[in-house]
Each structure stands twice: as structure tokens, then as C-alpha cells.
Ligand SMILES: Nc1ncnc2c1ncn2[C@@H]1O[C@H](COP(=O)(O)OP(=O)(O)OP(=O)(O)O)[C@@H](O)[C@H]1O
């Protein structure tokens with residue numbers, strides 16, 4: 001076979017690059033790698049025309065619709081507010097976060113099917129870096145649908161949260177999105193395909209709704225009250241709700257973060273195990 | 281470490297299915313060698329690659345790549361190797377340049393160093409002009425070249441290419457072959473799987489033939505071909521009726537046997553060109569009309585046939 | 599005409615039943631909302647103006663049913679638009695099959711699936727303690743109305759699918775299903791809805807379809823809501839089927 005003289009590949013050897021020494025142990029979490037992975041996560045919504053719309057619109061429809069339909073519920077004593085909109089706004093915020101996190105898992109399922117995850121696993125990056133890239137991209141992406149949702153709610157009469165309230169919202173919502181993404185990744189790694197999508201979305205939605213989502217604890221049916229008391233997401237909802245209903249309390253705040261921390265610790269462990277077991 | 285890749289009794293059984301995809305493979309690939317792993321569909325080539333690059337865990341046996349144990353020190357293996365898998369997943373939403381920079385950062389280059397490195401590799405695989413186009417708009421050949429560039433981002437010492445030219449047009453295939461030769465000249469060890477005999481013959485210093493998960497033969501292409509023996513002359517007769525007679529006549533020159541159709545016969549000979557005139561004369565003297573005569577030298581397919589009893593589908597390569 | 603329609607109907611049913619990712623949302627999503635609404639909002643039956651019912655679960659069953667039926671109508675639309683995209687549709691159309699069989703087959707499948715869906719929620723309701731006000735006869739009425747409503751929503755789904763340029767557009771209508779639900783009396787009594795749903799729901803056919811399904815379960819065998827629901831369902835079937843057939847014609851003319 002004669003060498004191809006038309007070759008567009010130049011034959012001169014490239015200058016030696018500044019390469020890291022091979023054999024170096026990868027860092028537990030490599031910030032530069034996380035950053036490029038997060039940036040890739042944004043492609044799904046920024047480079048696909050119209051892709052950010054359903055995630056932004058669905059929680060608004062849910063919030064407005066629910067308020068229209070069940071708005072009279074706050075006439076029952078116990079809600080602590082006469083605005084059902086303010087009462088369910090935290091649920092809409094968490095749905096937004098849960099939807100974004102769930103989408104991360106669905107996309108991971110697709111990436112597994114197509115072999116993209118293999119590419120990531122083949123690099124010397126640590127598994128924890130790969131997971132961080134996935135879940136932090138969910139945390140960052142949820143910041144796109146949240147402002148329109150909040151503005152819409154305030155326009156429709158929800159009270160303006162205080163500065164501390166805004167800070168709590170801006171912490172809790174992205175963290176919840178990251179946790180939902182971690183859980184969704186656990187399922188995606190288990191099923192290794194997009195077929196896990198209904199399970200991902202249904203489980204996240206249930207975790208949000210089987211709580212004090214629509215009514216305070218005392219007004220729930222007894223079975224629902226039991227579930228809500230056991231469901232850590234109840235504390236997350238209450239943590240957000242205090243920004244719109246009643247006063248912000250330290251106890252409710254730290255309970256919310258403790259619930260997030262507990263959920264995060266469990267799911268991160270499961271996800272790292274799943275990534276490690278992925279090569280079987 | 282004296283070898284770039286060493287395996288001992290390497291085995292893989294998938295949880296589903298239960299049969300061996302790779303069974304008892306012992307390999308030793310030298311540094312700087314191009315090792316061709318040849319086998320038909322389902323032979324176990326990709327499984328072997330995935331075992332060696334730490335994407336699959338062996339069911340039994342050991343494997344060392346670049347001096348690192350694939351089970352005990354997968355991170356060490358990953359840092360030393362470059363891989364272009366068979367079904368290359370490339371994010372269609374990203375540009376070639378972005379993908380190379382991402383790959384560079386994943387391999388521990390700083391973000392500042394990754395941009396010029398990406399540009400360099402784009403140029404090297406001839407994608408500089410397409411670097412800022414989204415990969416979704418690339419042709420199959422462009423994707424393969426980008427995939428190769430990504431595998432080379434950190435100048436790996438050992439490169440794995442799983443069927444790198446399947447589905448490429450002849451000119452893209454030649455470009456890739458040139459690149460592999462150049463990498464060998466620079467001292468990179470290349471483990472290359474292929475279904476194409478010619479590719480193994482052209483590129484590999486040594487060829488391993490895998491069938492049904494087992495390594496059935498291994499040597500240099502020349503030695504393998506010599507093993508199957510001698511060339512033969514393929515004779516096509518004008519009249520099928522002459523075949524019985526021609527078999528007798530040809531036995532004076534070599535060792536004839538009937539061919540696949542009743543018009544032809546194959547005469548095994550020592551050298552090929554030397555015996556050709558004698559054979560022509562003998563047939564002519566006997567008044568047997570010949571449509572064509574060809575010297576056929578042994579190919580890797582003959583090796584394959586001899587070792588496994590089956591043909592490898594040969595594909596014409598321009 | 600009958601034979602190919604039945605064949606296409608069986609095919610559509612088989613495909614739906616074989617794909618859990620299609621089937622699960624139809625039953626799971628409305629069940630989740632049913633449980634959450636019942637567990638969280640049963641106290642609202644205390645609100646002045648809430649009608650006499652056999653219970654909030656019984657009241658909400660009709661909401662779960664119409665939600666499930668609407669989702670399966672949307673899915674019928676998605677399935678058809680995916681078939682159009684993948685080229686399968688071209689093959690059916692060029693086969694010696696009457697054009698109308700394409701629509702009729704899908705609608706027959708929707709009737710069977712719709713009956714199954716309402717039956718599922720009736721059984722769930724009974725298991726979790728809902729009193730069926732209309733008894734066995736009422737349950738039969740619900741199954742018949744459910745099958746018809748399944749046809750109605752599937753016809754709407756098809757009418758949209760034939761006109762849509764891409765399957766992703768049909769898939770994107772998911773939130774719209776909920777918008778229509780919230781603008782009806784499916785989830786809550788019309789007198790207690792807030793503006794503008796209180797007004798709009800009176801003109802929303804879905805309100806009547808939901809009330810028709812609800813009466814035999816939660817109120818008793820009142821002829822008026824049942825007949826109104828039946829009439830509205832049939833009206834939707836007629837209008838949407840005509841639109842679907844017109845859409846199919848348009849699509850075929852477009853393809854030619
Ligand atoms: N994930 C898997 N689970 C179960 N069996 C598998 C899996 N992957 C491959 N196999 C089986 O293992 C055997 C070897 O497959 P492998 O992909 O390694 O072959 P290959 O030589 O790469 O073939 P090809 O030329 O088609 O790429 C085949 O019988 C295949 O069916």
C-alpha cells in the first residue's frame with residue numbers, strides 16, 4: 001500500500017504538550033473537570049431550541065392551576081395564610097428542582113445507552129468528579145426556571161420574601177435539584193437506559209407531593225400525615241414555606257438543611273457505588 | 281516492565297447469556313508494537329478491549345496494561361492509555377474543539393493548556409476547519425478522526441482502537457492507517473481490532489486471531505501465512521468436461537484438487553511463479569483449453585480457515 | 599373496513615401494552631395525584647358549598663379517570679406522530695388499507711384501553727374504601743362513559759398529530775393537558791373554583807365529561823349529569839373525529 005501523499009494529516013510530530021505526569025492519582029473532585037461537565041449539562045437546554053420551555057412552564061401551570069382549583073382550601077382554619085398560592089409556591093419550586101434533577105438522570109440514561117458515560121469512565125478522572133459534574137449541572141440549571149416562577153408568583157399576589165428568605169430559596173432549591181439528580185443517577189445507573197424515566201419522574205414527584213404539599217400536617221388524612229412525618233422532603237417544603245407564610249425560624253431552617261444533608265449523603269453514597277459497580 | 285500489555289488466562293462471562301465472550305487468553309504485547317486483533321463479528325474483540333481498558337471486570341485471569349493491573353489499579357491504567365471504542369459516543373451538541381478541550385481537562389490538563397492542545401490535535405487529524413462545527417453535523421469519517429484525536433489528547437503510551445476503520449471509505453481508511461504507522465514510529469503501542477484481513481496484514485507487527493473468545497493463532501502476518509503452507513494456482517477451465525483429465529495432468533507439476541465449481545481446480549505448488557509455465561505447457565500439451573490461471577498466495581483468511589474451519593468475510597479494500 | 603380497523607386496533611393495543619414506559623404514566627401519574635389530593639385535601643369537604651358526596655376519594659376518582667384518559671389520548675397522538683416521523687405511516691398509507699381504518703383502528707383501541715383505565719380506578723377506589731353511590735349499575739355506566747371518553751380524547755390526539763409537523767410538538771402538549779384539567783370542574787366543585795376557572799369551566803366540555811363519570815360514583819344515579827356527560831362525550835367524538843379525518847386527508851394530500 002503506497003503512502004497517501006494527499007494526506008491532510010501533517011507528518012511532522014507535534015511539539016510535546018504540557019502533560020500531567022501519568023500515574024498521578026486523580027483528585028477526589030477536580031474543579032476544572034466539574035466545570036467543563038457542568039458546562040456540557042447546559043447544552044441540553046441552551047443548544048436545543050425550545051428545550052428550556054417545558055421545564056419553565058410546567059411549574060407555573062401547576063402553581064396557577066392548583067391555586068385556581070383549590071384556592072378556597074385556605075378558608076379552612078389551620079393554613080396560617082389566606083393565600084393558597086403562597087402556600088403551594090414551595091411545592092412548585094421543588095417541582096421545578098425535581099424536574100431539572102430528574103432530567104439529568106434521564107439524560108444520563110441516554111448517555112449510558114449511547115456510550116458517552118464509557119468515555120467519561122475511561123478518563124483518569126475520579127468517579128466522584130464525574131458525579132459532581134452531573135449533579136452540580138442540575139443545581140446550576142434550575143436557576144433558569146426559578147426566577148420566572150418567583151416573579152410570576154409575586155405578580156399573582158404571593159408575598160415578597162425577605163432577603164434571608166431569598167437566600168434560603170437560592171440555597172434549598174439548587175441543593176434539592178442536585179439531590180434529585182443524584183437519585184435519578186442512581187436509577188439511571190441501575191437500569192442503564194432511558195427506560196428508567198417514568199420511574200425517575202414518578203418517584204421524585206411522589207417524594208415532593210406525599211408531604212405537607214397541599215395542607216398543613218394537622219389537616220392531612222391520618223395515613224397521609226404519617227407518610228408526611230416520615231418524609232424528609234416535608235422539612236424541605238416547610239423550610240421554603242416559611243419564606244412565604246409566617247416568620248422565618250431558625251429551627252425550621254436547620255431542619256430543612258439537615259433533611260437535605262441526610263438525603264444527599266445517602267444518595268451520593270448510592271450513586272458512587274453505582275458508578276463503581278458500573279464496570280462489571 | 282517488559283511488555284505494554286500482558287494477560288494471563290483472561291476470561292469474561294457476561295452476567296446475561298452465561299457463555300464465555302473471552303476465554304483463557306494469554307497475550308504479551310511489546311512496547312512500540314502494533315498488535316492486530318483479528319476476528320469476525322461476535323468473536324470477542326470488543327470484550328477484550330473493554331477488559332483491557334478497565335470498562336469490564338474480568339471473570340478470571342489477570343491483565344496488566346502499561347505496568348498497571350486492570351483490577352487493582354484501574355486509575356493507573358486509565359492515565360496511561362488512549363481509547364477509541366467501536367461505538368464512539370460523541371455528544372452531537374458539542375463542537376469538535378469543545379470535545380477535545382473537555383477530554384483534555386478530564387485527563388488532568390489545566391484549562392489554559394487544553395485549548396492549544398485541542399487545536400493541535402484538530403490540525404493533526406485534519407479537522408481544523410470543522411473544529412467549531414457541532415459534531416452532529418460531522419460525517420462518519422470525521423467523527424472517527426475526532427475520536428482518534430480525543431484518544432490521543434494526552435499522548436498515551438498505549439492506544440486501543442476497536443475497529444477504527446469499519447464503515448470508513450477507502451481514502452479515510454488510508455489516512456487512518458498512516459496515522460497508526462506514524463504513532464508506531466513515535467513509539468506508541470497500538471492494540472487494534474479489526475475484521476479486515478488486509479488491515480491486519482498492512483498495519484500489524486503481530487496478529488492474534490480470535491474466534492469464539494479464544495486466541496487460535498498468533499504470530500507475524502508473514503509467519504502465519506507461511507504456516508498454512510504454499511501458494512496455489514487457481515485454474516479456470518473453458519470446458520467443465522476437461523476437469524478429470526486436467527487433475528491428472530496437473531499432478532505432474534503440483535498437488536491438484538477440485539475447485540469450488542466444476543470449471544476450476546486449485547493446484548498447490550512450492551513457489552508459484554516458477555511452476556506456472558510448466559503447468560501452462562502441460563495443460564496445453566494435453567489439449568485442455570484454459571480460461572484463466574492465477575497464482576494465489578496464502579492470506580490471513582487461509583490461516584483463519586485452517587485454524588477455525590470458517591472463512592472470515594474478506595472485504596475489498598481499494 | 600372493519601377487518602383492517604380491528605387489525606390496526608389490535609396492533610395499537612399490543613404496542614401500548616408492550617411498552618411499560620407508555621403504560622405506567624397512564625396509571626401511575628393519576629394514581630399519585632389521586633392519593634395526594636385525597637390525603638391532603640379531604641378537609642375541603644368541610645367547606646361551605648361542597649356538595650353532598652359519598653366521600654372525597656369518590657369525588658376525586660372521576661378526576662383521576664379523566665386525567666388518565668386525557669394522557670392516553672395524548673399518547674395516541676404521540677404514537678401516531680412518531681409513526682409519521684419514522685415512516686411507518688407511509689407504509690400503512692401505501693398498503694391496501696382504507697384510509698379511515700387508520701383513524702377507526704386507533705379509536706377502537708382507545709375504547710378498550712379507556713374502559714380498562716376507568717375500571718382500574720374504580721377498583722382502586724373500592725379497595726381504598728370509596729362507596730360507589732350507583733352500585734354495580736353505576737359502575738357499568740362509568741365503564742361505558744369511560745370507553746367513550748377514551749375515544750373522544752384519542753380523536754383529539756389524532757387530530758393534533760396529523761397536523762403537527764414534529765412528534766416533539768405533540769409531546770410538548772403535556773402541560774396543556776393539565777391546563778385544561780385545571781380549567782374544568784374535574785378536581786373541585788365548580789362553585790368553589792377561583793377565577794377565571796369558575797367561569798371557563800362552565801364552557802369546558804371536560805367539566806361535563808368529568809361530572810358524568812362522577813355522578814354514578816359520588817352522587818347517585820342522577821339522570822341529568824350522566825346524560826349531559828354522555829351528550830358532551832359524543833359531541834366531542836363527532837367533532838374531533840371529523841377533525842382527525844380532515845387532518846388525515848390533509849396529511850395525505852401533503853404527502854402526495
Ligand atoms: N453486554 C453484553 N452482555 C451479554 N453478552 C454480550 C455483551 N456484549 C457482548 N456480548 C456477547 O459476547 C460475545 C463477544 O462480543 P464482542 O462484542 O466482544 O464481539 P466483537 O468481536 O467485538 O464483535 P463485532 O465485530 O461485532 O464488534 C458475543 O457473543 C456477544 O453476543
Ligand SMILES: [Mg+2]
Pocket residue numbers: 325326327366442443
Ligand atoms: Mg466489537
